[in-house]
Amino acid sequence: MKFKELLMLASTPMLMTGIVYAAKYQEAPELAQLVKSGKLPAVEERLPDNPVVVGPGREVALDDLPNWEVGKYGGEFRSISHLSDYDWNLRDAVNEGFLSTPAHKAGPIEANIAEEFDINDDYSVFYFKLRKGLKWSDGAPVSTEDIRFTYEEVIKNKEITPTPHYRFRSGCKPDGKLAKLEIIDDLAFRITYEKGCGRLMKHFGASQVWGAQYNDWMQPSHVLKKYHPDHASKAEIQRLLKEKGYNDDEWVRLFKDIHVEWYEIPRKVTAGYPNLGPWIRVESSPELIVMERNPYYFKIDTAGNQLPYVDRYVSVQVADAENIPLKVIGGEVNFHRDLIEHDKVPLLKKNEKNGNYRVYTNLVYHNAPVAMMFNYNNPDKNWQKVVYQKEFRLAVNMAINNQAIIDSQF
Structure with missing residues (x-):
């Protein structure tokens, strides 16, 4: 098809x-x-x-x-x-x-x-x-x-x-x-x-x-080839390694810095x-993460406007998660999805009008607060024999008391 x-x-x-x-x-x-x-x-x-x-x-x-x-x-x-x-x-x-x-x-x-x-x-x-x-x-x-x-x-x-x-x-x-x-x-x-x-x-x-x-x-191969020994000259790679203060045999470390x-x-x-x-x-100050519009972005809207509409995406950096609600209430944040602790939701809801924002609780399904994942990359053959079985994973899922988690956490 x-x-x-x-x-x-x-x-x-x-x-x-x-x-x-x-x-x-x-x-x-x-x-x-x-x-x-x-x-x-x-x-x-x-x-x-x-x-x-x-x-x-x-x-x-x-x-x-x-x-x-x-x-x-x-x-x-x-x-x-x-x-x-x-x-x-x-x-x-x-x-x-x-x-x-x-x-x-x-x-x-x-x-x-x-x-x-x-x-x-x-x-x-x-x-x-x-x-x-x-x-x-x-x-x-x-x-x-x-x-x-x-x-x-x-x-x-x-x-x-x-x-x-x-x-x-x-x-x-x-x-x-x-x-x-x-x-x-x-x-x-x-x-x-x-x-x-x-x-x-x-x-x-x-x-x-x-x-x-x-x-x-x-x-982007046009960038990475400059740091790969199959494409860049040995002399050029040695020059780049010296600039970084790396040893002569650390080209992989140099490559991963760029990749x-x-x-x-x-x-x-x-x-x-x-x-x-x-x-x-x-580039930005340590207090912010700044991402600006990609002028070559490949999407448009139905009127032919190149996207995105929003000029930039900025993240305010704080030292402690406890500071997040106060920054939101204070008007320093206008779009946020993660890292809000559930016990802080009542405080944020209470201050919606004063802070000129809205809290959407119907989007909570975006992320599971608790997720358990099996390590499929474990090379141990006994581990693989058990974990690769769908029936085993279903059994573990059935054994979890979801209601007990809901009652204790929410």
């Missing part, structure tokens, strides 16, 4: 309007100024040939956002975190996969970074075709060379990746055979597993709010590292 975004758009009237545009798109005023001054290409040159159209039901299900409308440019999100140089809100805000579903929903599955996709019935063969004209946040073109380099020279390089994750292995097993990558052309590629696994769908972006980042499989995993994107060390999300990390 082959999926093409054009067909998917045509099947949904509200999105059909998104494929009939005038030649000119609209962009944020601050980007328009950069174009006018010659510091940035025109928006038509920055967008892919076929941008993702965001309208009612795309990204957020209609039931969760029934009054969707075209937005306006400007402003900033202000979140808060007591985690050092980190904020889950910002991490998830820039999450993009090859595929996409509305948040917290299993479907519909739509094309995202990939313009076309085809997945066989047992989830062992995945075909993707990238969007023509897609660009990294620094303006460099995206191609299957980024896919090839990431898999063949990073994931399969035993010095960089001693133990590749199960998402790269047959049957999603830690001891499974590594998948085969076939580069078809500059945009199309195919991944084949000896044995399929439905869990792979979430790693490609289906029904996943976080952890489905494209950069498991695709990193960014999906969960590291909000950190200061990633400032300037190309990505495909709506915002990119920039």
